Amino acid sequence: MRTSIALATCATFLALNANASPTAAPAQPKLVVVMAVDGLPQEQLLRYRGQFGDGGFKRLLTQGAMFADAHQAHGTTVTAIGHAAILTGAYPYQHGIVGNNWIDRASGKSVYCTEDQRHQYVGEATAPSDGTSPAKLRVDTLGDQLRYATGNQAKVVAVSGKDRGAILLAGKGGTAYMYMEGSGNFASSTYYMPQHPAWVQRYQAGKPQDRYYGKTWRPMLADAAYQLDAGDTPFAISYYSESGSPDASYYKRLKEGPFVDELTLEFARAAIEGENLGANPAGVPDLLGVSLSAHDYVNHAHGPESRMSHDHLQRLDRMLAGFFTYLDKRVGSDNYLVVLTADHGFANSAEFSQRQHIDAGRVDGKALMDGLQRHLDATFGAGKVALTALLPNIYMDEEALAKAGVQRAAVEQAATRWLRAQTGIADVYTRSRFEEAGATGTRIDLLLRRAWHRYESGDLVVVPRAYWSFGAGSSGATHGTPYAYDTSVPLLMMGKRWIAPGTYAGYTEVVDIAPTLATILGVRKPAGAEGRVLTEALARR
Numbered sequence: 001m002r003t004s005i006a007l008a009t010c011a012t013f014l015a016l017n018a019n020a021s022p023t024a025a026p027a028q029p030k031l032v033v034v035m036a037v038d039g040l041p042q043e044q045l046l047r048y049r050g051q052f053g054d055g056g057f058k059r060l061l062t063q064g065a066m067f068a069d070a071h072q073a074h075g076t077t078v079t080a081i082g083h084a085a086i087l088t089g090a091y092p093y094q095h096g097i098v099g100n101n102w103i104d105r106a107s108g109k110s111v112y113c114t115e116d117q118r119h120q121y122v123g124e125a126t127a128p129s130d131g132t133s134p135a136k137l138r139v140d141t142l143g144d145q146l147r148y149a150t151g152n153q154a155k156v157v158a159v160s161g162k163d164r165g166a167i168l169l170a171g172k173g174g175t176a177y178m179y180m181e182g183s184g185n186f187a188s189s190t191y192y193m194p195q196h197p198a199w200v201q202r203y204q205a206g207k208p209q210d211r212y213y214g215k216t217w218r219p220m221l222a223d224a225a226y227q228l229d230a231g232d233t234p235f236a237i238s239y240y241s242e243s244g245s246p247d248a249s250y251y252k253r254l255k256e257g258p259f260v261d262e263l264t265l266e267f268a269r270a271a272i273e274g275e276n277l278g279a280n281p282a283g284v285p286d287l288l289g290v291s292l293s294a295h296d297y298v299n300h301a302h303g304p305e306s307r308m309s310h311d312h313l314q315r316l317d318r319m320l321a322g323f324f325t326y327l328d329k330r331v332g333s334d335n336y337l338v339v340l341t342a343d344h345g346f347a348n349s350a351e352f353s354q355r356q357h358i359d360a361g362r363v364d365g366k367a368l369m370d371g372l373q374r375h376l377d378a379t380f381g382a383g384k385v386a387l388t389a390l391l392p393n394i395y396m397d398e399e400a401l402a403k404a405g406v407q408r409a410a411v412e413q414a415a416t417r418w419l420r421a422q423t424g425i426a427d428v429y430t431r432s433r434f435e436e437a438g439a440t441g442t443r444i445d446l447l448l449r450r451a452w453h454r455y456e457s458g459d460l461v462v463v464p465r466a467y468w469s470f471g472a473g474s475s476g477a478t479h480g481t482p483y484a485y486d487t488s489v490p491l492l493m494m495g496k497r498w499i500a501p502g503t504y505a506g507y508t509e510v511v512d513i514a515p516t517l518a519t520i521l522g523v524r525k526p527a528g529a530e531g532r533v534l535t536e537a538l539a540r541r
Contacts, residue, residue, distance in 0.1 A: 082343025
């Protein structure tokens with residue numbers, strides 16, 4: 001009964017649109033494409049926009065809507081949390097994805113955000129911690145609502161270089177395909193299907209990932225184009241293996257440069273054709289999620305201020321141009337809507353910031369935790385307080401505290417005082433502080449409360465100072481804080497029948513995407529969605 005009502009409602013909506021007058025709401029898009037560029041700060045998009053070609057980012061900026069002050073508005077800005085926000089419209093305190101990894105309180109062990117040992121990759125080796133299902137995602141997504149509203153006739157497919165990028169965009173009812181670093185294939189898992197459809201098998205048989213063997217990634221622009229980047233040394237990164245032929249080491253290396261993004265977009269085209277996305281025989285919209293992973297790897301290794309990061313973004317721009325041209329021909333330029341955003345921003349490398357006379361550095365997480373444990377042993381007695389950490393989260397052993405007769409509040413206070421005195425630490429948020437009712441205080445208070453889940457998050461959340469990060473070493477960059485360089489991301493929408501082009505300066509959040517698309521599609525927004533509809537950018541109805 002529920003399915004028949006949903007089908008009737010959708011059919012009525014489509015029929016009304018088909019017979020609508022010119023002033024009525026435009027028909028639904030045949031295909032919604034939601035794209036995430038992993039680790040792309042808004043600052044980079046604006047800094048390099050003068051060098052983009054006509055068909056990629058520049059097309060989105062000129063023919064679509066750009067939200068100039070858009071944010072991943074939660075306090076722990078990492079890949080899994082950011083991807084979960086895009087199509088749930090929810091914050092971590094609801095959707096339950098509190099990091100890429102966190103500590104399971106029952107076992108005391110680290111768990112991965114999309115691991116599910118009940119399922120395996122289809123035709124690929126699977127480790128226990130590999131991402132195979134959305135079981136840990138506690139809410140539904142826009143794709144789930146679209147499938148519900150159409151009696152499961154709408155197709156929802158997501159593809160990514162990272163399993164968490166695909167799985168968290170696909171939601172509960174879609175289908176995820178992810179890059180396999182052991183084979184270079186894109187594969188799904190038994191959560192979604194027992195075996196791959198014929199189009200995937202044909203794609204895999206062609207071994208497109210092997211075409212890059214022996215190729216070298218070099219800057220695509222003239223040297224003068226990179227003169228403002230940190231360092232002026234040209235780079236050349238070759239893709240090969242010690243064995244002399246494509247193998248697991250080569251396929252893993254492909255993830256760390258532009259070629260994995262080329263493969264991701266190529267597989268997305270294969271999915272459009274194999275699943276007939278955008279030409280659904282039931283006459284309902286389809287949804288495609290595409291997460292492009294390489295920019296994050298490049299920024300981690302070299303920093304967003306680097307020549308390699310700059311060049312990768314230019315290459316990605318050209319890839320997007322080709323993909324949009326393909327959509328124009330395959331689906332029709334009037335029939336699809338694109339949203340492009342990012343899961344998080346990025347800090348500059350500490351060494352670069354220091355050269356700009358900014359107080360920046362790295363906090364060695366192991367040394368920090370060793371020092372905290374010694375302090376608590378001296379305060380309460382050795383072994384009475386047991387801690388486990390995946391920074392910024394620190395977990396207490398409640399059973400050990402009860403057995404030792406130590407009050408959690410006393411440990412919170414002692415740990416907070418000691419941590420705040422350490423170099424590079426700005427503040428500590430405790431379970432007691434999070435559970436207090438009342439006003440949130442500062443914006444950082446708000447972002448951290450949104451990121452804290454009472455069952456999954458730690459009893460202490462440690463916040464580094466601005467431009468400081470957790471980690472050892474002396475190179476590379478990272479993200480994960482509530483500061484603007486980590487929260488500020490692009491938010492671009494293009495679809496001339498639904499989106500009014502222009503630059504919108506008002507504050508927006510990534511969680512606004514799901515309610516806005518739900519309004520355009522005429523479906524119920526996801527249950528946990530707290531974002532608003534971006535009415536200012538909707539085409540006049």
